[in-house]
Amino acid sequence: MLLDRTASVTALDLGDSRHASSSRGLVRRKAGGRQLVAPLRVDLSACKYELLQLVAARLGWQVVAPGTPESQWDLFWTDTSISQERLLRLAPTQRINHFLGMLELCRKRSMARLLAGLAAAAPPGCSYDFFPPTWQLPGQLRDFLAAAKAAGRKATFIVKPDAGCQGKGIRLLQGGSEAAVLRSLAGMATLQAVAQAYIPRPLLINGLKFDLRVYVLVADVDPLRVFIYKEGLVRFCTTPYSKPTSRNLGCAYMHLTNYAVNKQNAEACVAPGSSGSDRESGTDATHSAADSSNDDETGDTKATSQQQCRQ
Numbered sequence: 001m002l003l004d005r006t007a008s009v010t011a012l013d014l015g016d017s018r019h020a021s022s023s024r025g026l027v028r029r030k031a032g033g034r035q036l037v038a039p040l041r042v043d044l045s046a047c048k049y050e051l052l053q054l055v056a057a058r059l060g061w062q063v064v065a066p067g068t069p070e071s072q073w074d075l076f077w078t079d080t081s082i083s084q085e086r087l088l089r090l091a092p093t094q095r096i097n098h099f100l101g102m103l104e105l106c107r108k109r110s111m112a113r114l115l116a117g118l119a120a121a122a123p124p125g126c127s128y129d130f131f132p133p134t135w136q137l138p139g140q141l142r143d144f145l146a147a148a149k150a151a152g153r154k155a156t157f158i159v160k161p162d163a164g165c166q167g168k169g170i171r172l173l174q175g176g177s178e179a180a181v182l183r184s185l186a187g188m189a190t191l192q193a194v195a196q197a198y199i200p201r202p203l204l205i206n207g208l209k210f211d212l213r214v215y216v217l218v219a220d221v222d223p224l225r226v227f228i229y230k231e232g233l234v235r236f237c238t239t240p241y242s243k244p245t246s247r248n249l250g251c252a253y254m255h256l257t258n259y260a261v262n263k264q265n266a267e268a269c270v271a272p273g274s275s276g277s278d279r280e281s282g283t284d285a286t287h288s289a290a291d292s293s294n295d296d297e298t299g300d301t302k303a304t305s306q307q308q309c310r311q
Contacts, residue, residue, distance in 0.1 A: 043068060046078035070094075081106075099221065108194045109136045109162045132197040137185075144195050145182070148175040156198040156244040158255075161190055167258035172198060172249040200243050209237040211257045235259055238268030239309045251309035267309075 040059075044052050045066040056063050064073050070089060076096045081103045090096060104110045112134045119128035135144035137159070148157060155175035164170065173184035185191060202209055215229040239253040248254060253265045262268060 038062075040075060041073040042075040042077060043073040044077050046076070046080065048079060052077055099218070107162050108160055108164075109192070112136050112194050132199060134197075135195045137193045137195055138191045141191075145178045148173075148181045149178055151175040151197075156200060156249070157195050158198045159185065159188065159193050159195045161188070162192040162194065166260035167252060167256045169193075170252075170256060172244060172255060174244075174246065174249070198244060202241070204241055205236070207240040209241050209255065209257055211235050236262070238262040238265040248309065253309050265309075 039062040041064050042056055042061045043064050044056065045068075053063065055061075061075075070076075071091070074094060076094070078097065082096060082098045082100060084100060087096070087100050104114065113136060115128065115131055116134070122128055133147070135141075135147070137144065144157075148155070153174050153176040157173055157175065159171045159173065161169040169189055171184065171188055173181060175181070204210070211234070213233040213235065215232060217227040217229070219225040219227060235257040237254055237257055239251060241254055242248055244255070252261045253268065256262075
């Protein structure tokens, strides 16, 4: 019941004739006992991304003014998670762009916990080897240290802040003694993180690491309805990949595919001022894999990263 109320507004254009009249952003609305066809009203006051303003204009949606009473909009688009109280205030015809509990999927530690639970409960023949060995820090720090020691210095691990994005705070480190691993972790701004075994032989395109981003619309979860968008996104590193060594662990342009990181590579063919297609566009604060504590990357840090990429 609760989750039904949070179905994305896009579902209105997928055959739900109770609320939608067309895919041009028009909805049926009762007023004075009559049914009117009017533009969909969207509240973007909690959204900082200009892209949503452009989408609303293209779809013919009406963007309501900040502070508009809740009863005067059809869709509320927010950049943050929502509370149960917020959800319960929705009218049956209103939509919001988050499911309750989405942070369980968006935060890295809770996602790792959920995947581990699914893997443990999976029936015979169901494999969960699509994600590498993962440890939730600091709770599983002792287990991680033991695994890193057993793997030795030839093994590489990647540590990612729990709530991080845009490549900020990510650190690559080698296995070995507990003391050596702890020294590497001590340089991180937070130990609220996940540690994973780093895949040393990834699939490459023209010698570069890449990732694929597939976009889906989750219209409902009970029953589950998921629509896959026909187009996706490919993000590339901007320095040819080499197997991790102590010399190149700090080369963010070689190991991290984040656009916010790679647009800073002065030696890459990334046009100045170009914007990315994901949430990483429009920001200048980037971090190399070796620099996890500062909010602004200095010129010296960039030069160091460039030097590590050349070695």
